Amino acid sequence: MNDTALQTRSVVVEREFSHPPEKLWRALTQPHLIEAWLMKNDFVPDVGRHFTLRGDWGSVDCEVRTVEPNRTLSYTWAAMGLDSVVTWTLTPTGTGTHVRMEQMGFQPGQDQAYTGAQYGWQKFFGSLEQVLAQPD
Template sequence: MTHTATQTLSVVVEREIPHPPEKIWRALTQPHLIEEWLMKNDFKPVLDHRFSFRGDWGAVDCQVTAVEPSKTLSYTWAAYGLESVVNWTLTPTKTGTHLRMEQIGFRPDQQQAYQGAKVGWQRFFASLEKVLARGD
């Protein structure tokens, strides 16, 4: 398989979560809840809304590209030369929700960002599950 300059890598995290999509959607879209599991932010679940995630290490510039309440959410994620997109997909199951996060757009020369995202999203998901388990 030949690697071309246009070929990008993705980070995918999938979880079965024992909560309804509506509840997970709130945790993905309400700024005070996002802050608890991800970062400080000025997010709004509104198409084309520009926002940022802020951490001790810096900030991520983002723009909402798709919003379908309790189903899908997408936004651009740009930081330190990384131009990527984060896609969230919520699928109802018998016991709760199948939550899938895919961050696409890592270039082959962005191994550090790619490896960092792989580790980071696992941690973020663990924090998200704690926020959900705690209840509203």
């Protein structure tokens, strides 16, 4: 077995939004907006704060790790045997914001979770785009 078989994998989604970082930050950190594009939650953007994301299929246990307003947000994501970290990076552009989301920590043998995350995050980004299109 080679070393690459033992490495974890990440799901990365990058997208350009025609909205300022502040608007994206609100969508990533305000519970009613998070619910509109991701899941029901009790999120508070405080480092060390535990929160839960709740969907029809179950829940995700999370802990806030990094909060840099309008720039970076990361939190743990633990569900169904998956222990991972989700990191959002917001970079202002001339026309809006470049958003990079990385969920890292998929272990060998977690192919179903990895494939599900690839599909799920694309869907969540589509919902996020709809939330951002609504007036403030």
